[in-house]
Amino acid sequence: MMHRSSPYRIRNLLLGVILAAAFTSGWAQTPPRPGTQPAFGLLDLDEGTIECAIRLSFDPHTVPGGHVGYGSIFRFSTGDAAFPQDGLTMSLHSRNGGAFIRVQFTSSGRAVANVLNIGIGRTEQAGEWMHIALTWSRAERLFRAYVNGRPSGSRAFLSGLDLDAVVTSRATMTIGPEGGDRKNFEVGAVRISRIQRTPDDLAAAPSPLRADAQTLWLLDEAGAVGGEQ
Numbered sequence: 001m002m003h004r005s006s007p008y009r010i011r012n013l014l015l016g017v018i019l020a021a022a023f024t025s026g027w028a029q030t031p032p033r034p035g036t037q038p039a040f041g042l043l044d045l046d047e048g049t050i051e052c053a054i055r056l057s058f059d060p061h062t063v064p065g066g067h068v069g070y071g072s073i074f075r076f077s078t079g080d081a082a083f084p085q086d087g088l089t090m091s092l093h094s095r096n097g098g099a100f101i102r103v104q105f106t107s108s109g110r111a112v113a114n115v116l117n118i119g120i121g122r123t124e125q126a127g128e129w130m131h132i133a134l135t136w137s138r139a140e141r142l143f144r145a146y147v148n149g150r151p152s153g154s155r156a157f158l159s160g161l162d163l164d165a166v167v168t169s170r171a172t173m174t175i176g177p178e179g180g181d182r183k184n185f186e187v188g189a190v191r192i193s194r195i196q197r198t199p200d201d202l203a204a205a206p207s208p209l210r211a212d213a214q215t216l217w218l219l220d221e222a223g224a225v226g227g228e229q
């Protein structure tokens with residue numbers, strides 16, 4: 001007896017083909033879940049680099065007027081019970097029709113002047129992964145920011161704020177938005193390095209980020225956490 005293919009079987013077959021193609025192309029990859037990790041030894045360095053991949057679900061160039069905070073990309077907390085918000089935060093914001101990333105210290109429960117704001121360029125679009133990097137050097141006393149390998153601002157170290165004070169033995173690092181709407185952006189791989197990576201190095205960063213000889217810590221696209229390589 002001849003069996004006819006049911007519409008449901010055909011639909012499921014087509015859906016399987018579409019999903020397989022999606023995962024092969026990379027656009028359906030699931031970013032790591034937000035989580036908290038010990039942070040001691042990751043920022044108290046003479047120089048270093050924090051890199052992360054983020055993807056916005058909205059057009060960064062046509063956001064509403066006024067100021068909107070979308071939550072943190074990552075946050076280093078000092079672990080001070082009296083001031084749980086103290087530390088260093090990189091967070092996503094928008095103002096006057098454009099999106100930007102703010103890097104800021106909080107000390108004794110008070111927000112200190114911004115380290116810097118990282119503008120999102122006109123070439124970055126919704127749904128595309130962006131590579132964000134923050135480097136620092138104690139010898140130069142300078143922070144530098146990059147978007148997809150392009151310089152996007154710099155700022156001198158703030159007086160009285162030392163990275164050693166942020167990353168104490170109780171310090172933790174949280175990846176992903178703690179506040180705001182999680183639907184507005186996703187955080188992919190995060191890499192922390194023991195060197196101040198150069199613009200050429202950042203422009204050629206692998207996608208997804210991978211560990212190399214200078215990597216101290218890596219959260220990869222699959223959500224796996226690695227220590228010093």
